[in-house]
Amino acid sequence: MLVGITGGIGSGKTTVANLFSQFENIEVYHADDEAKKLMNTSETIRERIIEEFSDEAYLEEGLNRPFLAKIVFEQKEKLKILNNIVHPEVYKHLNEFVNFHNDKEYILYENAILFENGSHKICDKIISVSVPQDIRVERVMKRDGVSKKAVLSRIKNQWLDIKKTIQSHYLIVNMDLELVKEEVLKIHNKLT
């Protein structure tokens, strides 16, 4: 079984996914981390990115993130192109991961843009993590040392929470961590 977990920037989906990793009968797949790794290790991705964005996109030590980030920030259609290059390879990798761990009760698939990129369609169940926007902004400003304006501009590119939560099977409101831990256990028990 594939269980998607998603939420906007700073909602705490990684924190919550890490709480799930205490259960021995599941595995957690962090799509964003794996995508970052694959952009450095996959020949297919490398070739296509160079084709699309020029060979400046890679330095000797790996992906030239600032170069790509600038392009996709300024030109939204380029972000789509980049996603279309990376996501099929992440899917393949996820598939291998799921097959490798077929003894587990479920795979928790953490993806920040689960709905935005249509990945919700491959999930059997979906968990949304949500928290009021002002708290998200505060937490990200503190975590990344960035301005309020920078966080708000990242939030603007994502779907509104409500649009995701109404399409989810479970909702975790990530305020008090002790209550969240209880909620995680309840959901895990339901899923298993």
Ligand code: ATP
């Ligand atoms: P992103 O989309 O940017 O990757 P995320 O949704 O994965 O973010 P986290 O990185 O898990 O969010 O959490 C954002 C910040 O908020 C982190 O610094 C984390 O430690 C903190 N945080 C998460 N949950 C709580 C909580 N319940 N109480 C207090 N702080 C929290």
